[in-house]
Amino acid sequence: xxxxxxxxxxxxxxxxxxxxxxxxxxxxxxxxxxxxxxxxxxxxxxxxxxxxxxxxxxxxxxxxxxxxxxxxxxxxxxxxxxxxxxxxxxxxxxxxxxxxxxxxxxxxxxxxxxxxxxxxxxxxxxxxxxxxxxxxxxxxxxxxxxxxxxxxxxxxxxxxxxxxxxxxxxxxxxxxxxxxxxxxxxxxxxxxxxxxxxxxxxxxxxxxxxxxxxxxxxxxxxxxxxxxx
Amino acid sequence: xxxxxxxxxxxxxxxxxxxxxxxxxxxxxxxxxxxxxxxxxxxxxxxxxxxxxxxxxxxxxxxxxxxxxxxxxxxxxxxxxxxxxxxxxxxxxxxxxxxxxxxxxxxxxxxxxxxxxxxxxxxxxxxxxxxxxxxxxxxxxxxxxxxxxxxxxxxxxxxxxxxxxxxxxxxxxxxxxxxxxxxxxxxxxxxxxxxxxxxxxxxxxxxxxxxxxxxxxxxxxxxxxxxxxxx
Amino acid sequence: xxxxxxxxxxxxxxxxxxxxxxxxxxxxxxxxxxxxxxxxxxxxxxxxxxxxxxxxxxxxxxxxxxxxxxxxxxxxxxxxxxxxxxxxxxxxxxxxxxxxxxxxxxxxxxxxxxxxxxxxxxxxxxxxxxxxxxxxxxxxxxxxxxxxxxxxxxxxxxxxxxxxxxxxxxxxxxxxxxxxxxxxxxxxxxxxxxxxxxxxxxxxxxxxxxxxxxxxxxxxxxxxxxxxxxxxxxxxxxxx
Numbered sequence: 001x002x003x004x005x006x007x008x009x010x011x012x013x014x015x016x017x018x019x020x021x022x023x024x025x026x027x028x029x030x031x032x033x034x035x036x037x038x039x040x041x042x043x044x045x046x047x048x049x050x051x052x053x054x055x056x057x058x059x060x061x062x063x064x065x066x067x068x069x070x071x072x073x074x075x076x077x078x079x080x081x082x083x084x085x086x087x088x089x090x091x092x093x094x095x096x097x098x099x100x101x102x103x104x105x106x107x108x109x110x111x112x113x114x115x116x117x118x119x120x121x122x123x124x125x126x127x128x129x130x131x132x133x134x135x136x137x138x139x140x141x142x143x144x145x146x147x148x149x150x151x152x153x154x155x156x157x158x159x160x161x162x163x164x165x166x167x168x169x170x171x172x173x174x175x176x177x178x179x180x181x182x183x184x185x186x187x188x189x190x191x192x193x194x195x196x197x198x199x200x201x202x203x204x205x206x207x208x209x210x211x212x213x214x215x216x217x218x219x220x221x222x223x224x225x226x227x228x229x
Numbered sequence: 230x231x232x233x234x235x236x237x238x239x240x241x242x243x244x245x246x247x248x249x250x251x252x253x254x255x256x257x258x259x260x261x262x263x264x265x266x267x268x269x270x271x272x273x274x275x276x277x278x279x280x281x282x283x284x285x286x287x288x289x290x291x292x293x294x295x296x297x298x299x300x301x302x303x304x305x306x307x308x309x310x311x312x313x314x315x316x317x318x319x320x321x322x323x324x325x326x327x328x329x330x331x332x333x334x335x336x337x338x339x340x341x342x343x344x345x346x347x348x349x350x351x352x353x354x355x356x357x358x359x360x361x362x363x364x365x366x367x368x369x370x371x372x373x374x375x376x377x378x379x380x381x382x383x384x385x386x387x388x389x390x391x392x393x394x395x396x397x398x399x400x401x402x403x404x405x406x407x408x409x410x411x412x413x414x415x416x417x418x419x420x421x422x423x424x425x426x427x428x429x430x431x432x433x434x435x436x437x438x439x440x441x442x443x444x445x446x447x448x449x450x451x452x453x454x455x456x457x458x459x460x
Numbered sequence: 461x462x463x464x465x466x467x468x469x470x471x472x473x474x475x476x477x478x479x480x481x482x483x484x485x486x487x488x489x490x491x492x493x494x495x496x497x498x499x500x501x502x503x504x505x506x507x508x509x510x511x512x513x514x515x516x517x518x519x520x521x522x523x524x525x526x527x528x529x530x531x532x533x534x535x536x537x538x539x540x541x542x543x544x545x546x547x548x549x550x551x552x553x554x555x556x557x558x559x560x561x562x563x564x565x566x567x568x569x570x571x572x573x574x575x576x577x578x579x580x581x582x583x584x585x586x587x588x589x590x591x592x593x594x595x596x597x598x599x600x601x602x603x604x605x606x607x608x609x610x611x612x613x614x615x616x617x618x619x620x621x622x623x624x625x626x627x628x629x630x631x632x633x634x635x636x637x638x639x640x641x642x643x644x645x646x647x648x649x650x651x652x653x654x655x656x657x658x659x660x661x662x663x664x665x666x667x668x669x670x671x672x673x674x675x676x677x678x679x680x681x682x683x684x685x686x687x688x689x690x691x692x693x694x695x696x697x698x699x700x
Contacts, residue, residue: 002568002612004539013565017551024553024592085547089608092514093566094539152386159379163369172362173383176355180393183401203400211393218389222382225303229374229518373478 004094007102014090014103019110021080029111032073036119039065044126058127059138059189062119063145063182066112069119070146070178071171073111074153077104078161091227101154101223105216108150116142129193137192144208145185148215152177155219158226177215184208243443250439253432257425265425274338279425281331283433284324285353290437291321292356295363299384302377309449311377314384316444318363320437325357351398352391359387465528466491467616467647468513472522474671475508482508484671485522490664492615495638495648497662499655499693505671506651507546510618513649514543526616539567542614544622548605552594556580559593560608567612579607584633598625606634615646623654635660655690667693 005013022029043061081087090100120142124134156173160166188204261279298314301307332350333343344350363383370376470488474481482505490496500506511517513524515531515538523530529537550559557576564572564579580586583603593601602625610617617638623631638648638661652658659665659679666676677689 002539002570004536004568005566010566013562017554017562020558021551021553080551080553083552084550085545086549086551088516088543088545088547089549089563090566091516092538092541092543093563094535094537094568095566096535155382155386159366159382162375162379163366164371165365165369169366169369172365176358176362176394177386177390179355180390180397183397187401207393207396207400214389215386218386222386225378225382228516229378 007096007099010093010095010099011102011106014100015106015110018077018080018104018107022107022111028073028076029114032069032111032115033118035072036065036069036115037122039068040119040123040126054127054129055193056190058123058129059193060186061127062123062138063185063189066116066119066142066145066185067149067175067178067182069115070112070149070153071174073115074108074150074157074174075160075167075170077108077154077157079157082161097224097227098220101158101220104158105150105154105219108154109146112146112150113142116146134193138189141185141189141192141205141208144205144212145181147212148181148208149178151212151216151219155222155226158223162226162228180207180211184211247439247443250432250436254436257429257432260425260428265422266419274335277331277335279429280433281328281335282426283430284327284331285349286430287433287437288321288324288328288353288356290434291317291324291441292360294441295321295384296388299381299388302381303385308373308377308452311380312448312452313441313445314380315367316448317441318360318380318384319444320440322357322360322364323440324433324437325353325360328353329357346398346402348395348398348402352394355394356391359383359390363387467494468524468526468649469528470513470522470524473509473512473519473524474521475505475512475517476520481671483512486671486673488524488673490647490649492645492647493642493663495642495650495661495663497658497665498649498651498668499653499658499665500668504668506668507620508671509668510543510545510620510649510651514541514618516543539612540615542609542612542617544606544609544617544619546620546624548593548601550593550601550604550608553592555590555592556585556596556604557589559604560611563608564611569612575611576607579611580604582610582633582637583607584629599627599630602626603630603633606637610637610641615641615644616648617641617646618649620651621653622650623652623657631657655693659689665689 004010040061043057043065047057078087081090087100091097120135120138121131123129123138124131153170153174156170156177160170160173163169184204184207188201188208191201191204192198257279261276265276265279267275294317295314298310298317301310302314329350332347332353336345337343363380366383367376367380370379466489468488468490470486473483473486473488475483484505486509488496498506498509508517512519513526515526518532525531526541527537531538531541551562554562557573557580560576560579561572564575569575577586577589580589583606585600585603585607588596588600593604596604602622606622619638622634626634635657638650642648642661642663648661650658650661662679664676664678667674675693
């Protein structure tokens, strides 16, 4: 008999498949990207430049936008399996259930990172922030934030796709969980961008890292419970 | 928490225990309004405190039940633990709503602001959202077994989230000094007030437990004695 | 271990959905080379039974094992099973070959692209290998679906109405494939409304009604008459 792939390898195969589908249609990526850029611009025009400096405002704007943009992208995550019940084929394959979750989460991280790779330089552009510094400071925070957002969002996407009101349910379930991520990312980013010493941002970064670790593990373990029985 | 007991086929909801707890709450309310002295600096508004804090404690108790029963359900797959979690979630929603309503009622006369991002109030706000999400989730899933599993997953994850919310709010407040307002610390209560406060806590907690029990029995009766375990 | 250990073994298998019983007290034992053709009216529980055997549903009572293993618990064991359902389980945006190669990769097949092309050729749809699935007709998608489910050479194949949508050529290709698998010792469970197509490969036939198996008969057996079975079955269905 063939040697079935291990969990991580299976996750990579599934992630690759999800990204292939995304590249083929491109609709979700473009929608999310346009939404993100529009939101950044809209916030700019709502801002009184004399009251709040760009460095104080911009990170908050970015992370709030990122949250809602992330939700848009996450919705399609398990949605691709629905049309012809392709998820059944994944469930009958010789792979652990967790691999399905991990594969989709990996694909979502790639998706979200791609959006951020364009959004962060756009942020620097629109809000007149120093390019190099912005990318250097926000990049690592973005990685941590993306992992936390995707870990929770992928799991709830798996649940929401089985329900009525799935478009409403995904934000309702996810947003309370995103609050620590957004708060920590924004607070850490603001301090880093303003040139404050790293120690000031550390409590927030530690919170983010702890959140990531705990929720990646918890959501991976929770995923098998969300499958039909 | 008491383990779910198999209730008789038509366990009365409004039994003596329920009536006793209602009397308890009514009695405490009467004592609060008429038989407890006013606090020197805050006046009448301070009396809301006797409802606000016990309600918060009751909410935490109910949410603790939700979290524990969620784990129990995922472990044992006993439908009754799911029903108990649901009952507790509805009661929790009630009590968190009470906390969120009484907070501003107390805050405005005493602090001068309808809302402050006080640590407890902020946490309660998030718990309110989480409880609401739990109830909406239950409404959105039709298959009972799937509904129970999803709710239990949310219950467990929400329990994991609470320390993070708590920590976030704490960091936010300590690293962001709030505008200074006249914020009375928890007063060292003279004996009469302390008695009222203690009575209120017990009355509310008792009422909370009884409410959960009544709701649970209602659901058991609706779905059949003992609940048929849906594999 | 007994030489003739059953490949598919169901004991007192039952499944309820709320108050509705979909499968009740099913006993089944199939060995290597067996092919069970399962007939029955709509709503009889055939699809549920197949999903139970595939490990997609949890039994409410009883048990079902494939190669002596509960497939819900043992991921590895699922590699020996192929499952074809009502739904195509394909990704419309990907090409035919990408879909089958993906399935091959998840099975750990050594040369996924090559195996995919061979599986597609067996169902005579390899000329459309580079076409996105959504551009194919229902019948062609069905052929791709069969290829996807068999690309890893499973020795247990569960088919839920696989002939639906297939034209004569497709049906013939499928029957050929099933015969070849059976000759190689595979165990098949075939749910179908097409009695003649089902009986063409079956070594055993059964009718499912209201969750129970009835009229389980072996064939070829002395006295088994396709025409008689067909008419009796049709009468049964009409009165269901």
